[in-house]
Amino acid sequence: MKLKSTLSVLSLAGLALVAAPALGEKPSLVMLDELQRGNWEMRERGGDGTVRNICIDNPRRLIQLRHPGLPCSTVVVEDGPEQVTVQYTCRGHGYGRTQVRRETNRLIQVDTQGIVKGLPFAYSAEGRHTGACTN
Numbered sequence: 001m002k003l004k005s006t007l008s009v010l011s012l013a014g015l016a017l018v019a020a021p022a023l024g025e026k027p028s029l030v031m032l033d034e035l036q037r038g039n040w041e042m043r044e045r046g047g048d049g050t051v052r053n054i055c056i057d058n059p060r061r062l063i064q065l066r067h068p069g070l071p072c073s074t075v076v077v078e079d080g081p082e083q084v085t086v087q088y089t090c091r092g093h094g095y096g097r098t099q100v101r102r103e104t105n106r107l108i109q110v111d112t113q114g115i116v117k118g119l120p121f122a123y124s125a126e127g128r129h130t131g132a133c134t135n
Helices: 002-023 058-063
Strands: 038-044 049-055 073-079 083-090 094-102 107-116 119-131
Touching: 049 058, 049 073, 058 094
Parallel strands: none
Antiparallel strands: 038 049, 038 119, 073 083, 083 094, 094 107, 107 119
16 A cells, blocks of 8 residues: 555656646747737738738737637647747637738738638738727
């Protein structure tokens, strides 16, 4: 019995060592949080070069450009200082995979694709911060 309790203590100690690095990890998607808030001009690459302006009060919203405001589950695929990639699923509404690459905190490249309302979408654009949001 003494051996069994000693092994249990060692197992718990091993688990603590495995979990310890997680406590010191940085928060995910920090790069997005560093982007400038305000009005962004999104110029579509390819196609007809459509330009649309969007007000971004939280740059993490760039992840779900085609599913705005929906509660979606996310999986961070890549979380680097200059680029992030996130897959998300909006139950009953579709899913997507978005990559945001930062050139500066005022200039980004966005690529996203997935399914919305049962139809596929693919969107690639360059985003430039143009100033404060105007309502």
